[in-house]
Ligand SMILES: Nc1nc2c(ncn2[C@@H]2O[C@H](COP(=O)(O)OP(=O)(O)O)[C@@H](O)[C@H]2O)c(=O)[nH]1
């Protein structure tokens with residue numbers, strides 16, 4: 575169960591997309607939830623928007639401001655390090671556009687309760703009938719290709735490494751996995767999972783298959799205004815190769 579959880583929300587030029595109403599609703603629904611909104615050197619009105627929201631939250635929403643744009647990976651890493659000091663039992667990150675609705679925390683919580691040994695819970699966009707996984711078809715196909723390559727790279731039967739909703743047990747292993755900056759800008763998720771896999775194997779003798787739980791989402795939506803472009807897909811492939819070569823060493 576996720577009794578206490580601090581979610582890091584990386585925000586880069588999110589003034590138009592940030593929906594304070596939906597975040598506020600989640601705070602009402604999940605009493606143990608806190609938010610850390612990281613403004614990643616935005617050049618729009620993000621700072622004002624998130625500060626105004628934090629001011630209404632009775633201390634449950636904090637903001638962190640990076641002077642310059644450092645990229646999602648670094649904004650999440652710095653935010654998660656900060657969140658580890660919040661005292662919450664779990665810390666995670668969640669995309670600001672709420673492509674994964676925060677209602678999914680119910681599923682995350684149920685998964686944690688079902689798997690007593692879970693140390694990481696990651697959202698998984700499995701397109702099944704009866705669920706609302708609303709993904710642009712091109713991105714779906716490219717995403718499935720990438721996910722397969724990522725699974726091979728990690729040597730882990732993971733279905734979806736790239737969903738922007740992930741939650742981790744706030745422990746020393748996570749702290750150490752966040753120590754070094756990530757080499758990749760967009761696929762730091764893969765790097766983080768690899769670091770955790772290696773650390774779990776070293777400290778417990780068991781791999782991520784024992785601790786990592788994928789949570790199939792009931793709903794997920796491609797939200798307009800994404801800053802990911804076609805060339806990022808190519809770059810992600812190159813970054814996978816780097817991660818792969820590191821594993822071989
Ligand atoms: N920190 C940071 N976050 C970013 C950057 N670009 C996007 N994000 C954040 O990363 C999350 C996902 O971004 P989005 O553009 O929706 O990407 P997509 O959903 O993967 O297409 C959002 O919370 C963004 O605010 C960036 O350069 N820096």
Ligand SMILES: [Mg+2]
Nearest residue numbers: 671673797800
């Ligand atoms: Mg998005």
